[in-house]
Amino acid sequence: MRISTILALFFLLAACPMPGQARDAGAVGQAYQFKFVNQGGDDVDGIAMLEQKxxxxxxxxxxxxxxxxxxxxxxxxxxxxxxxxARAWAGIMSGRDKIVSQVRVLGADGAELSSFTVKSTNITAFGSAEGLMDKHVDELLSHFDK
Known part of the structure; x- marks a missing residue:
């Protein structure tokens, strides 16, 4: 009895989103327009590559x-x-690569369907800017239904 109660509670909690975690951002088969605003950096080429990805x-x-x-x-x-x-010479002493995006999904009526923040970092000397961009986009996509 006790184990079944604990298991039921575990599965119930596992199905609930954690605070700050978005539920499904979009429904299967639903399409949207895309809007991108840069408020976070001055690397024009890198940010343009991220937007295109x-x-x-x-x-x-x-x-x-x-x-x-x-x-x-x-x-x-x-x-x-x-x-x-900097990455090659100083490694982690040169800081960390970081991308943070705030994402809002708006319905046809302009109402907010979902809102979430995607944060991607790399503190190691390994990896690349493009690899971190790919990771960031993967994390963004993980908020949508498959």
Whole structure:
């Protein structure tokens, strides 16, 4: 009796989102427009690459349609990438690569369906800016239904 109660409680808690965690951001088959705003960095080329990766991957996932009424609104809040030289010479002493995006999913009526923050970091001397961008987009996509 006691074990079954504990198991039932465990499965109930596992199904609930944790505080600050978004529930499903979008429904299967639902498409949105894409809006991207940079408030987090001055690396124009790197940020443009990140935006294109987001667009491409969201599109491949079937989440984007230019004629859709809903919007996936991404605000880049922080973008910092160490140079390859700094990474090679100083490693973790050169700081950490970091990308932070605030994502809001808006329905056709403009109502917020979901809101979540995606934070991706790399403190090691290994990896690349492009690898961290891919990780960031993967984390963003994980908030949508498959």
């Amino acid at each position: 987001m667009k491409r991957r969201l599109s491949e996932a079937g989440l984007l349609d230019a004629g859709a009424a809903g919007v996936i609104d991404v605000t880049l809040q922080h973008y910092y990438m160490r140079s390859g030289g």
